[in-house]
Amino acid sequence: MVLAIGSARSAAAADAPLTVGEVRIVTDDIFETREVEEASGALLLLRRAMNGVHLNTRHYVIRRELLFHTGDPFDPALLEETERNLRDLGFLNNIRVTAIDTTAAGRVNVLVRTREAWTLRTSFSYSLASGGDQRWNVQLADVNFLGHGVTVGAGVGADENASFWNLWYRQRRLFRAGFWLGIDYSQRGDGHVRQVIFNRPFYALDDPWGSEFRAWDKEYDQRFFLSNAGPAGLDPAAGSSLHAPLAYREKGLEARFQWRLSAPREGRVWRFGGGIDVTDQAFHEDLHAVELSDDRVVDLTWLEDENQPYVRETGVEVQPFLWLRTEGRRWRKARFVLQYGPVEDVPLDWEADVRTGPVGGQVGSTTGYGDTRWRTRATATRWFAAPDGYLLVHGNAYGDLGSRRVRTYRYDAIVGWVARRGAELSPWLTRVFAEYAQGGALLGSEAHVLGLDRGLRTLDFDGMAGDHLVRWNVEQGKVLPSEPLGLVRVGFAAFYSGGRAWWRDEQAGPGAVRHEAGFGIRFGPTRSANSQVARIDLAWDLNGDGRPVLTATTRGYF
Structure with a gap:
């Protein structure tokens, strides 16, 4: 009986529509850590200075532009449109909005990753x-x-x-x-x-x-x-x-x-x-x-x-x-x-x-x-x-x-x-x-x-x-x-x-x-x-x- 109930729940989860799970935002510096470590001399000072002086975009600024939220039905088209909208802001580079994994409960976790631009x-x-x-x-x-x-x-x-x-x-x-x-x-x-x-x-x-x-x-x-x-x-x-x-x-x-x-x-x-x-x-x-x-x-x-x-x-x-x-x-x-x-x-x-x-x-x-x-x-x-x-x-x-x-x-x-x-x-x-x-x-x-x-x-x-x-x-x-x-x-x-x-x-x-x-x-x-x-x-x-x-x-x- 227990096995039958578990199988029924698994089948129901498989048939249920996917929903948005955790939405994680990562903002990388203008120059990544690798790029700073590979530099030397004046170039090293320049890259450190640009990263140090620049204030990264606050996460709430990015989050308010998202067209999806945790618990919403998952729609890949909204991820693509969000990525375009973030590019249109004009102060972010290398923008990627991607689904990274799907849980057994049918929740799709999403990663929003951007690189800062010198603004x-x-x-x-x-x-x-x-x-x-x-x-x-x-x-x-x-x-x-x-x-x-x-x-x-x-x-x-x-x-x-x-x-x-x-x-x-x-x-x-x-x-x-x-x-x-x-x-x-x-x-x-x-x-x-x-x-x-x-x-x-x-x-x-x-x-x-x-x-x-x-x-x-x-x-x-x-x-x-x-x-x-x-x-x-x-x-x-x-x-x-x-x-x-x-x-x-x-x-x-x-x-x-x-x-x-x-x-x-x-x-x-x-x-x-x-x-x-x-x-x-x-x-x-x-x-x-x-x-x-x-x-x-x-x-x-x-x-x-x-x-x-x-x-x-x-x-x-x-x-x-x-x-x-x-x-x-x-x-x-x-x-x-x-x-x-x-x-x-x-x-x-x-x-x-x-x-x-x-x-x-x-x-x-x-x-x-x-x-x-x-x-x-x-x-x-x-x-x-x-x-x-x-x-x-x-x-x-x-x-x-x-x-x-x-x-x-x-x-x-x-x-x-x-x-x-x-x-x-x-x-x-x-x-x-x-x-x-x-x-x-x-x-x-x-x-x-x-x-x-x-x-x-x-x-x-x-x-x-x-x-x-x-x-x-x-x-x-x-x-x-x-x-x-x-x-x-x-x-x-x-x-x-x-x-x-x-x-x-x-x-x-x-x-x-x-x-x-x-x-x-x-x-x-x-x-x-x-x-x-x-x-x-x-x-x-x-x-x-x-x-x-x-x-x-x-x-x-x-």
């Missing part, structure tokens, strides 16, 4: 354009302040318009609840930027709801691009952009909400909601005598003519909108896709986001002459697994429907292929990207811009601009097997790029396309919370005098 950033970012324009920024920030997952930072810098200093603060899980707080304050030589964001994000695919509230106040000189074939231009065939710095002021409020429509833990995720966006925007500039980028002083009062976008987009804009978002559940781990070495999560399903609603006088707007308008904004992205790598398709667009004088649109589409061959941490990398963009009746500050940060290294930051843009890039690189000081991954690459941006009334034949080629180094930190790819290149303008140009940047797909 105290004393960073200097620098971009040098071919024409000599510089952007630089010195920052002191910690994205995991005292191990509590809070970001605090301060910085000083300059761009092509003005110098500035800024402060920022980010706190996830405010009051240990689900809310997120962000504060930005920047004082510029040409104005200021102030912003407060209060969110309840979707922390998991199956969260039932999310929301965002945002308020901002911005004032600065905005580059307003003009056609070389327009009233302010001299040469319709000019190969460089023409622009003027115009004082711009914008204040706004936005509130939006979404609810999950789809069933939890299965199939595509669908979310639906809505919101309202209220913006007061205007340029504050005397247009009678404005200095242009080519040093001429001209009269731009023609911008105030009734049918000009400058007038159309001045005033108060109110848009109530409906909001739909969808994403899939398939992901793949990879390296050297958009970063330089760390593990990345590549989504393999379409992601799309659409907002649509009225924005005309019928809802209180004074922009667009108060005419009836309907605005739609949409983005879509898909990564496809391909031999040795991934294919990317990405697009975003917006447009206003209404009378002829208020109709406008803007879109761009990017396709790319990223391939790797060879050793996991020192592969050969091939990158091929292309982009096409277009717009109609665009405000000068909304022009498509081609330059150092977007495609061509031998151009200034805004070397070409217009309502049309086309560009492409082919790059072949090699990641070196060494990791200098155990801190950075380094490689080299050779590239060819081409492109052109133009206004539809300019003369833009095939001869206006700019071509360049060059080579340089690529590197990305391996122990830091910042893993962007940095590029330092020597590039030659194949249409020009053949002199090399030294450039540095960290932005963009390519």
